[in-house]
Amino acid sequence: MQEHEKVFETQMSQDTGIRKKIESSFKKDEGRDVMLKDLLLIEAAMASDQIIVSLDESARNHFYETAKQFNEFKSIVWVNPTIAEEEAITWLEEGAPPDQRWLLGQ
Secondary structure, three states: OOOOOOOOOOOOOOOHHHHHHHHHHOOHHHOHHHHHHHHHHHHHHHHOOOEEEOOOHHHHHHHHHHOOOOHHHOOOEEEOOOOHHHOHHHHHHOOOOOOHHHEOOO
């Protein structure tokens, strides 16, 4: 991937503010642990192109619901390449333009 210039390297740090908001806003059985485990995806998206491509529907659903309370997540596009209706491969081949259908919190 690097030799084809498909890897974007950036210096990023954990967003302790968001982490603390999740820890204080949700109980363990409300998906807190799922979100904390995958918060790195959100942090990477926020530090780069605002896009997450992931198979993890559980995490996406939790972050989708959380985005209704956390404005920080609302500009993040989350697409699952295994869901045929999302046509993720075509979307990626077209340069992954922002798509309202996959915005968290929509």
